[in-house]
Amino acid sequence: MILTCPACSAQYMVSAETIGEQGRAVRCAKCKHEWVQKSEKDSLDELISRIQSVEIDEIGFEDHLTSNIKEEEQTGLFTRLKEFISGYRSRLKFWLDRKAINFKSRLHLDKKTFGGIAAAAIAFSVLLSAILLTHNKISHNFPQTEPIFEALGLKKAEEVASTPNPEENLAFDRLEISKGEGTTKLSGMLLNLSKQEVPVPIISVVLLDKDSHEIYNRDLDLGQPTIGSEDRIDFQIDLGTDVPDAARKLTIRFTSLPLPEENHGEDG
Template identity: 25%
Template structure:
């Protein structure tokens, strides 16, 4: 018996029993298309007698059975099993990455339009503004902050932002050693500079003589000639000491009763001179 694929016209030789009297669904081995094959007339009916295999030899019967096994082999549910084809090619890695990036962008765009995402963005903006305002206030208001909370002076010092709560500073520190009546005399002079926008009382100036280890070996105070200074104003002071200690190698200035917050007390090396014990410290 010959059947023909209605899609590609490929012809197959099959036995009557392969199709049966009720017909069945078959699949083309060439184009892989399936169709419902109508029942074929028996060989005897087509020829007008009851002969079925008289015109077919044994080889032809074998060919028919082989074609039946390849083309119309029954499968579960009455369907012919599909002929296996080549596996699909694996997707390209670059294409997969491109698809993942596009998917991530679409997902992010969708999530960013959600109400909760908008609330998070607003909270981040408000937090950034508050932090900036706090930092600006801590920077520009550091002087009143340290005046109210002196312990913050160390924090500002660590950040490299010295806070001058005294409102005064030193400039132009100079020393001179000379002989007066055969005795060694140390002369110290400097300027007091106003730093505050308001008048600031000028406290006494403490002059300290330091040894090589930085320890004070002798100190005395000098009362300045001016009572107060403000930003841009300067006052000069000088003092002298007869027979300074021989172990003194540096001189340092500081304000009496003032903390060290924001102040870098100036110091300079003493010039060389004859060694002797001090007799008195006399303001000049």
């Protein structure tokens, strides 16, 4: 609340709690005047009573001197009331702003906390899904985790041995056809691109003429049942004497896996 010295009109801002509900004696720091300051409630009631007691309707009907006196009293009264209300409003605004800042701070903190919890929940869900989908591989590499997955109702699936696909793991390189001494020979390399042993299939050798018409076809066995991990087979095959002179293009493809030894015969 605002205290105004009755002697020199000096003003001071003090808290209502300092004055108290019963009021207290105060002294002006400027002129050393002492007076009893009423509580904020009593001061407000007094001001309201004084305002209500002013006979505003009678102003103008008094003589000039009386009117001036009343105007001065009224002006001073309204000034004090305005100062009191301004001070009260300033304190009220200060506390409201402080409450608003605290609320915004808490709201910002709550949003950050919620965002962190949501992000952690999403990350945990992704991690859990990855673990559940790959629990077979995890159990295979870390056998000690099997009881944990079994407790969750996830048993390790039986591993089924699968035969590597030759077309996906094997490739030919440095293929050449050469003629000499009345015969045609095919030479080259068969490469295993995988990290596991792969069965060597029967290969089909196809020769095409300049118009890409097939003029020769023969199935051949490279003579080796399997090829090791990242290994290679160097081969040279005699295609015989019946290779047409019109052959211009060579195509090699896999046909099937080798036949059992007792059922397999060489082409004449």
